[in-house]
Amino acid sequence: QVQLVESGGGLVQVGGSLRLSCAASGRTFRFSAMAWFRRAPGKEREFVSAINWSGGDTYYADSGKGRFTISRDVIDNTKHTLFLQKTSLKPEDTAVYYCAARDGSALKADDSMYNYWGQGTQVTVSS
Numbered sequence: 001q002v003q004l005v006e007s008g009g010g011l012v013q014v015g016g017s018l019r020l021s022c023a024a025s026g027r028t029f030r031f032s033a034m035a036w037f038r039r040a041p042g043k044e045r046e047f048v049s050a051i052n053w054s055g056g057d058t059y060y061a062d063s064g065k066g067r068f069t070i071s072r073d074v075i076d077n078t079k080h081t082l083f084l085q086k087t088s089l090k091p092e093d094t095a096v097y098y099c100a101a102r103d104g105s106a107l108k109a110d111d112s113m114y115n116y117w118g119q120g121t122q123v124t125v126s127s
Contacts, residue, residue, distance in 0.1 A: 028078055096123075
């Protein structure tokens, strides 16, 4: 059974930093692209960042460029941990952040291209 479990969310002040983690297990993720999405209150889910299986290729939405860094650790073929280091946080970064993985290696910003999802972790940036 595939499991994606996010952690690391919380309350942080404007300009602060936060590191999100996502523990992925239950299948071979070796060649799977993984990504972070977020859903702000009253808005649709939006793409944040994606990374390929080796970590050598990354893709960011404009909102996070220069502030967010995506990375992944490979424990073994069936256990990967995905990270999102966030700095210079703004109130508009307040959202539920979701980890996702897809049955494919290409990096995608379309959430319909992802097959597996976590439950999400809340990030609140206070001004």
